[in-house]
Amino acid sequence: xxxxxxxxxxxxxxxxxxxxxxxxxxxxxxxxxxxxxxxxxxxxxxxxxxxxxxxxxxxxxxxxxxxxxxxxxxxxxxxxxxxxxxxxxxxxxxxxxxxxxxxxxxxxxxxxxxxxxxxxxxxxxxxxxxxxxxxxxxxxxxxxxxxxxxxxxxxxxxxxxxxxxxxxxxxxxxxxxxxxxxxxxxxxxxxxxxxxxxxxxxxx
Amino acid sequence: xxxxxxxxxxxxxxxxxxxxxxxxxxxxxxxxxxxxxxxxxxxxxxxxxxxxxxxxxxxxxxxxxxxxxxxxxxxxxxxxxxxxxxxxxxxxxxxxxxxxxxxxxxxxxxxxxxxxxxxxxxxxxxxxxxxxxxxxxxxxxxxxxxxxxxxxxxxxxxxxxxxxxxxxxxxxxxxxxxxxxxxxxxxxxxxxxxxxxxxxxxxx
Numbered sequence: 001x002x003x004x005x006x007x008x009x010x011x012x013x014x015x016x017x018x019x020x021x022x023x024x025x026x027x028x029x030x031x032x033x034x035x036x037x038x039x040x041x042x043x044x045x046x047x048x049x050x051x052x053x054x055x056x057x058x059x060x061x062x063x064x065x066x067x068x069x070x071x072x073x074x075x076x077x078x079x080x081x082x083x084x085x086x087x088x089x090x091x092x093x094x095x096x097x098x099x100x101x102x103x104x105x106x107x108x109x110x111x112x113x114x115x116x117x118x119x120x121x122x123x124x125x126x127x128x129x130x131x132x133x134x135x136x137x138x139x140x141x142x143x144x145x146x147x148x149x150x151x152x153x154x155x156x157x158x159x160x161x162x163x164x165x166x167x168x169x170x171x172x173x174x175x176x177x178x179x180x181x182x183x184x185x186x187x188x189x190x191x192x193x194x195x196x197x198x199x200x201x202x203x204x
Numbered sequence: 205x206x207x208x209x210x211x212x213x214x215x216x217x218x219x220x221x222x223x224x225x226x227x228x229x230x231x232x233x234x235x236x237x238x239x240x241x242x243x244x245x246x247x248x249x250x251x252x253x254x255x256x257x258x259x260x261x262x263x264x265x266x267x268x269x270x271x272x273x274x275x276x277x278x279x280x281x282x283x284x285x286x287x288x289x290x291x292x293x294x295x296x297x298x299x300x301x302x303x304x305x306x307x308x309x310x311x312x313x314x315x316x317x318x319x320x321x322x323x324x325x326x327x328x329x330x331x332x333x334x335x336x337x338x339x340x341x342x343x344x345x346x347x348x349x350x351x352x353x354x355x356x357x358x359x360x361x362x363x364x365x366x367x368x369x370x371x372x373x374x375x376x377x378x379x380x381x382x383x384x385x386x387x388x389x390x391x392x393x394x395x396x397x398x399x400x401x402x403x404x405x406x407x408x
Contacts, residue, residue: 152387155367156391159366
């Protein structure tokens with residue numbers, strides 16, 4: 001998600017401060033309540049600077065959320081190195097290693113709670129998840145129906161994250177990551193490389 | 205979720221119209237953007253009537269969402285009648301039979317996208333899910349760690365619903381319910397009555 005905009009010389013700190021301010025506001029208010037002007041105020045910069053770096057509120061939102069998915073991508077790059085019997089738990093460990101950090105936890109909650117049709121984010125986030133998470137996990141899938149398998153894995157990853165970070169349901173919210181990996185890893189493993197009913201592979 | 209307020213004689217239709225109007229507004233706008241006055245306008249009633257039936261916007265929201273979980277409860281009451289080998293798929297069929305209806309689909313999306321800290325709904329919805337869904341599934345669980353098992357099942361149910369109803373990710377969004385039950389049912393089954401690592405049962 002970091003494009004040429006992130007590399008304009010001389011502006012990197014300002015841009016980073018704007019993104020951090022936006023992440024804080026989106027995590028604590030609804031999407032509709034956050035304006036470009038409010039982000040400028042929070043970052044203590046001129047509103048024109050916010051518009052200089054970001055064309056729209058939507059672009060700013062997606063940028064503020066980006067590293068929530070970018071960093072699992074790096075971690076999942078190492079998944080190829082683990083034996084396939086550890087694939088599922090490794091995926092859970094990769095995502096929780098990022099999302100367990102307080103600032104990312106808030107970003108994730110902000111994504112999930114800003115998906116109203118009026119925000120237009122549901123379409124963006126869907127694309128974002130598919131190109132991000134699905135793009136990462138599809139190469140790990142068995143040869144058949146990689147998109148179906150990736151989407152099934154996403155349901156378990158999303159549901160885990162909803163319960164742990166947004167709803168904070170116990171005992172999952174306070175459980176060590178290793179416990180989550182043991183409990184949910186086999187499910188991810190099954191979806192990615194396990195045996196699915198041939199009838200469902202036709203659906204994909 | 206239907207208390208004495210639902211039974212005041214002579215006002216049942218008005219109350220129902222207010223709830224339907226609220227459900228429509230909460231499904232299409234963010235929580236912060238919906239006022240008691242806007243609900244009154246949508247329902248074409250005097251604002252004082254809305255306040256007569258509902259003490260707060262929060263109460264109105266939870267009431268508008270209530271039958272999304274009440275009806276699975278009725279359906280899950282029949283789960284005891286199915287052989288335990290069909291438990292997981294039956295749970296998926298029960299929830300999707302309700303949530304697949306367009307009006308409930310919108311209500312579910314509204315719940316999930318109104319969990320910002322400022323709305324105060326994350327706490328309410330957590331209680332709501334635990335007392336609702338967990339309360340339903342706990343009796344089905346094997347004797348050990350029923351709360352942990354119920355919470356694990358909720359992660360898979362929530363993630364499925366996020367992907368199907370909110371993000372509308374294909375191929376899960378358009379798949380017949382029976383396909384979902386075949387694909388996700390074994391996971392629910394495992395969480396509810398399968399063998400969990402004894403180390404994790406200690407966590408619960």
